[in-house]
Amino acid sequence: MAxxxxxxxxxxxxxxxxxxxxxxxxxxxxxxxxxxxDRVELIDGEIIEMNPIGDPHAGGVNRLNQAFVxxxxxxxxxxxxxxxxxxxxxxxQPDLAILRFRADFYASLGPRPEDVLxxxxxxxxxxxxxxxxKAPLYARNxxxxxxxxxxxxxxxxxxxDPSPDGYRSMQVHERGASLSLVELPDVxxxxxxxxxxxxxxx
Amino acid sequence: xxxxxxxxxxxRSEYHRMAQTGxxxxxARVELIDGDIIEMSPIGRRHLAxxxxxxxxxxxxxxxxxxxxxxxxxxxxxxxxxEPDLTVLRFRPDFYAMSQATEEAVLLIVxxxxxxxxxxxxxKAPLYAAFxxxxLWIANLNRDQLLVHRDPTPDGxxxxxxxxxxxSVSPLAFPHLAxxxxxILG
Numbered sequence: 001m002a003x004x005x006x007x008x009x010x011x012x013x014x015x016x017x018x019x020x021x022x023x024x025x026x027x028x029x030x031x032x033x034x035x036x037x038d039r040v041e042l043i044d045g046e047i048i049e050m051n052p053i054g055d056p057h058a059g060g061v062n063r064l065n066q067a068f069v070x071x072x073x074x075x076x077x078x079x080x081x082x083x084x085x086x087x088x089x090x091x092x093q094p095d096l097a098i099l100r101f102r103a104d105f106y107a108s109l110g111p112r113p114e115d116v117l118x119x120x121x122x123x124x125x126x127x128x129x130x131x132x133x134k135a136p137l138y139a140r141n142x143x144x145x146x147x148x149x150x151x152x153x154x155x156x157x158x159x160x161d162p163s164p165d166g167y168r169s170m171q172v173h174e175r176g177a178s179l180s181l182v183e184l185p186d187v188x189x190x191x192x193x194x195x196x197x198x199x200x201x202x
Numbered sequence: 203x204x205x206x207x208x209x210x211x212x213x214r215s216e217y218h219r220m221a222q223t224g225x226x227x228x229x230a231r232v233e234l235i236d237g238d239i240i241e242m243s244p245i246g247r248r249h250l251a252x253x254x255x256x257x258x259x260x261x262x263x264x265x266x267x268x269x270x271x272x273x274x275x276x277x278x279x280x281x282x283x284x285e286p287d288l289t290v291l292r293f294r295p296d297f298y299a300m301s302q303a304t305e306e307a308v309l310l311i312v313x314x315x316x317x318x319x320x321x322x323x324x325x326k327a328p329l330y331a332a333f334x335x336x337x338l339w340i341a342n343l344n345r346d347q348l349l350v351h352r353d354p355t356p357d358g359x360x361x362x363x364x365x366x367x368x369x370s371v372s373p374l375a376f377p378h379l380a381x382x383x384x385x386i387l388g
Contacts (some may be wrong), residue, residue: 032224049209
């Protein structure tokens with residue numbers, strides 16, 4: 001019978017978000033659920049809105065694109081900011097994907113994880129998401145190599161050796177260093193060419 | 203300042219479009235809570251029995267004065283469409299066929315919590331309070347008690363009282379209707 005006054009403290013909300021599959025994600029696109037201006041990715045079954053593109057970021061991607069194009073013509077397909085299908089609930093849109101060469105440039109069938117040689121994300125302000133979320137995502141999908149271009153700090157972080165628990169190897173490179181791709185060891189590109197500024201060759 | 207990318211906030215119309223085009227399977231038990239599509243846990247026997255008991259009590263108790271909606275959705279703003287276990291709605295002759303019932307129509311919500319105790323308390327109570335739902339009862343089957351929430355504020359219900367077996371409570375909207383806690387808990 002007693003009536004007690006209770007103070008209920010509300011803790012951070014615990015939610016079980018509905019996890020969408022890639023097929024559902026595509027159906028939503030086709031059904032016009034998203035507006036044309038929505039830039040979204042599917043990460044672990046959740047629809048994530050990508051940050052609006054700022055000029056430094058766009059410039060970074062443009063420069064990176066050129067640096068790879070001049071070195072990889074005929075050797076690989078360079079896909080800027082296109083969706084890449086990974087596992088059943090993941091379809092990110094990396095800033096740059098370097099894919100195994102295919103004569104139709106993936107027009108008939110989009111790339112799968114085994115087609116990916118390298119993924120690159122460019123970060124101008126926050127590297128947190130690209131580090132905390134994207135790196136493990138790409139690693140557990142077996143993407144052989146992932147570069148995080150940190151424009152703010154002037155560094156390129158190279159992740160290699162993917163495992164289900166993340167990349168086993170991570171190395172930070174500054175201007176002056178030169179990189180090659182695990183899957184294309186004959187191709188070299190300098191950090192300066194990626195970041196721009198002094199010591200740029202192209 | 204760096205801002206992490208955020209989850210897309212679904213609107214009610216996007217949510218409906220997804221249901222209409224069959225993207226959300228009809229058997230998926232989902233609700234739209236503050237822009238997120240949330241999976242509801244499968245409903246167990248104890249939960250269902252408590253909802254049915256509450257249904258009988260309220261249908262008899264409010265008679266023709268109100269509408270008792272069981273596990274049906276209500277519209278809360280642009281991004282909310284929860285499915286409370288039981289909602290007592292202001293009477294409307296069309297029974298809300300012409301337009302969806304919104305927070306203004308709601309007199310009382312009753313949620314039954316057995317496994318989802320945290321979820322109802324932490325996720326739904328603040329949402330209902332933010333929309334000014336005047337009263338929320340959570341029948342907690344595990345703790346064998348009824349939590350009565352009143353005085354909604356944008357930050358949650360200001361007044362929460364615990365009622366145990368042997369007690370009876372009357373909804374604010376129906377002060378002459380005495381509901382025994384035992385009758386809800388079973």
